Amino acid sequence: MDLQGRTAVVTGSAIRVGRQICLGLASRGARIVINYRSSAGAAAELVEEIRRMGTDAIAIQGDVSRSEDVARIASGAEQAFGKVQVLVNNASIYPRTPLAQLTAAQWDESIAVNLKGPFLCCLEFGRRMAEGDGGAIVNISDWAVFHPYPDYLPYLTAKGGIIAMSRAFARELAPNVRVNCIAPGPIQPPDSLSEYEQHEAAAGTLVGRWGSPQDIASAVAFLIEGSDFITGVVLPVDGGRMIA
Ligand SMILES: NC(=O)c1ccc[n+]([C@@H]2O[C@H](COP(=O)([O-])OP(=O)(O)OC[C@H]3O[C@@H](n4cnc5c(N)ncnc54)[C@H](OP(=O)(O)O)[C@@H]3O)[C@@H](O)[C@H]2O)c1
Numbered sequence: 001m002d003l004q005g006r007t008a009v010v011t012g013s014a015i016r017v018g019r020q021i022c023l024g025l026a027s028r029g030a031r032i033v034i035n036y037r038s039s040a041g042a043a044a045e046l047v048e049e050i051r052r053m054g055t056d057a058i059a060i061q062g063d064v065s066r067s068e069d070v071a072r073i074a075s076g077a078e079q080a081f082g083k084v085q086v087l088v089n090n091a092s093i094y095p096r097t098p099l100a101q102l103t104a105a106q107w108d109e110s111i112a113v114n115l116k117g118p119f120l121c122c123l124e125f126g127r128r129m130a131e132g133d134g135g136a137i138v139n140i141s142d143w144a145v146f147h148p149y150p151d152y153l154p155y156l157t158a159k160g161g162i163i164a165m166s167r168a169f170a171r172e173l174a175p176n177v178r179v180n181c182i183a184p185g186p187i188q189p190p191d192s193l194s195e196y197e198q199h200e201a202a203a204g205t206l207v208g209r210w211g212s213p214q215d216i217a218s219a220v221a222f223l224i225e226g227s228d229f230i231t232g233v234v235l236p237v238d239g240g241r242m243i244a
């Protein structure tokens with residue numbers, strides 16, 4: 001799919017990795033719908049930055065775990081730009097949840113944002129794409145699903161579900177909509193990660209370093225624009241972490 005003149009919705013995309021995904025798609029001529037939950041200022045700045053690049057963007061606040069918010073994001077995107085051809089499910093929370101203190105509420109929250117959110121977006125946008133001219137969906141999982149580390153059980157379970165869900169949606173939405181998944185390795189450390197943990201994460205890759213949000217943006221663009229013959233795959237972008 002040629003991204004020029006297409007419309008892409010990227011969830012949780014005002015800052016960090018999502019922001020870079022937006023810039024990558026915009027640099028290929030796509031109009032961008034930035035979804036954010038709380039980063040209103042950063043979202044407004046990103047809209048301006050994308051407009052200066054010569055394409056268009058809007059920002060829509062919304063919680064992806066709420067079906068009414070997802071429906072509002074979809075209708076807002078269509079009102080602004082017409083049909084949506086690209087969805088990137090990037091929004092996520094990453095709370096440390098040690099087993100000794102793990103609660104059902106923490107489980108519910110992680111599953112709601114990290115799995116139900118992408119499900120609601122795939123359902124809402126995927127149906128619209130399948131009924132229309134088709135499209136492409138990229139879901140963001142995590143390499144650690146395959147080699148879980150401690151203290152993140154609900155997050156890792158949700159991210160594992162995203163892989164199964166991507167494959168199932170690839171079947172459900174075929175042939176007009178392709179659905180793929182990216183499993184990032186260490187890309188951009190959260191503020192909560194200690195220097196020691198950051199060093200360990202880099203040392204655990206085959207290339208001996210962290211990647212960058214640009215690596216994810218490039219992979220997203222490839223899965224949308226690089227080939228129309230790829231669907232239902234999980235692409236690790238992890239510096240070899242999964243096999244190290
Ligand atoms: N960073 C890494 O090294 C790494 C490694 C493996 C996997 N990943 C995955 O790659 C993706 C991007 O990573 P990241 O580190 O940039 O993510 P992040 O900073 O943890 O979160 C990205 C955005 O998600 C949004 N968000 C959270 N809950 C939301 C909700 N209910 N509705 C809508 N948006 C919500 C937040 O928006 P607001 O700021 O507007 O509140 C936040 O800016 C995530 O899916 C993550 O799991 C990242």
